[in-house]
Ligand SMILES: Nc1ncnc2c1ncn2[C@@H]1O[C@H](COP(=O)(O)OP(=O)(O)OP(=O)(O)O)[C@@H](O)[C@H]1O
């Protein structure tokens with residue numbers, strides 16, 4: 001399998017008397033090529049899970065495995081993307097896409113070739129020499145995806161990559177990401193607030209509780225067209241899945 | 257953009273204003289600026305004599321021009337100017353290099369920044385030019401004191417700007433670089449250094465104007481070369497026109513240095529979106 005959490009908890013010790021437990025006893029597995037989403041209330045530790053998978057910090061208890069290797073630090077298996085595109089404003093788009101390859105000893109010509117290939121996959125042909133400020137928000141996120149794919153990671157981590165975009169751009173980008181990721185056959189972990197997005201894009205959804213976050217439900221989405229969220233969107237079952245998620249998040253009780 | 261061109265279907269990129277009104281506005285401000293200059297020069301030429309202000313208090317424009325010619329041929333104005341310009345640039349280069357290096361080093365070590373910050377603050381507040389007589393006592397009447405004053409005065413704005421920028425580098429960018437397994441040096445070179453460049457350039461621009469002050473004070477206090485020396489010499493002879501001219505040349509040195517830096521900055525920071533007018 002591609003990713004496994006075994007009994008993972010994470011405490012943040014900012015105040016020694018009262019450590020804050022972000023997530024508690026998380027167990028799950030993601031198979032190779034699977035697209036799994038994590039939904040949960042704000043502050044329940046979703047981004048913490050992403051950071052631990054990327055190896056940016058260590059779990060307090062338990063272990064994280066990526067491609068059967070225990071994660072002890074940043075590693076070449078994962079690529080991640082945030083709500084912010086994190087493009088370097090002083091680099092052209094193509095050189096931004098090359099960024100991740102530079103620390104891996106890939107030669108200059110090979111870097112450029114890989115970057116141009118991902119640029120085309122992400123439909124950014126002709127924009128290679130533009131600078132980030134000259135691109136729209138949606139195009140910038142596509143460039144960030146191209147940069148993530150360029151290092152050919154085994155797992156892609158996405159932390160609310162569409163939440164800063166307007167509704168239409170969001171739909172188009174979900175579709176374009178869904179297609180690109182399916183074509184590349186990448187294992188993906190998507191963190192999102194948007195229940196519909198989770199249903200449209202995933203094979204499986206994990207629902208986290210309030211902080212300290214633990215997994216309270218797991219929903220398998222048995223719908224076709226994972227690679228084309230726009231097509232999946234019109235299926236009648238989508239609203240049923242969304243309603244189920246809605247129930248697990250206890251949103252109705254909170255609204256009272 | 258002419259009407260004909262618009263009718264021909266030429267596309268106007270959004271946000272670009274029609275050329276003609278743009279250049280008109282530009283010429284308008286230029287004309288107004290030149291008008292104010294002309295008015296000022298006229299007032300300067302005719303008002304003091306009309307009010308019976310003596311020449312050694314406020315010389316007129318023409319007095320200054322006559323004096324300028326005399327200074328050029330008899331006081332070696334050109335070589336004094338070159339000397340001042342040389343030490344301004346040298347002091348600026350040394351001071352800002354030291355300031356930038358110190359800013360980056362402290363920016364990488366929270367510990368040393370905390371340890372040193374009270375002293376840095378104290379030194380930053382201390383009036384650097386007041387050190388000039390001390391430096392003369394220590395090093396004698398040579399170029400060293402003015403160079404040291406300049407280095408000292410240039411150092412702080414550059415260091416503080418760089419340090420401030422290092423503190424505010426986007427953590428997520430650094431994490432991204434860590435996830436891509438960049439080394440500490442790689443993170444500095446590819447993330448921190450370029451992120452802090454706008455602040456560094458702003459610090460250099462401030463420092464360039466201060467560098468002229470540093471050299472001038474050094475020359476005023478001791479020595480026999482440079483525009484600062486001409487100022488104290490002219491002052492001693494009650495030759496106000498000479499002082500005026502020296503100040504003018506000092507200002508020119510500052511403007512040249514500042515303009516060069518602003519140009520370099522524009523070139524280097526081309527990737528920052530320009531504010532619309
Ligand atoms: N570096 C840190 N130091 C201390 N506390 C932290 C740190 N990172 C996260 N936390 C805390 O851990 C909890 C979970 O944070 P996290 O960012 O994972 O939430 P999230 O589920 O991603 O929230 P959101 O949906 O709003 O993005 C929060 O209460 C947060 O304050």
Ligand SMILES: [Mg+2]
Nearest residue numbers: 046047048159
């Ligand atoms: Mg988050």
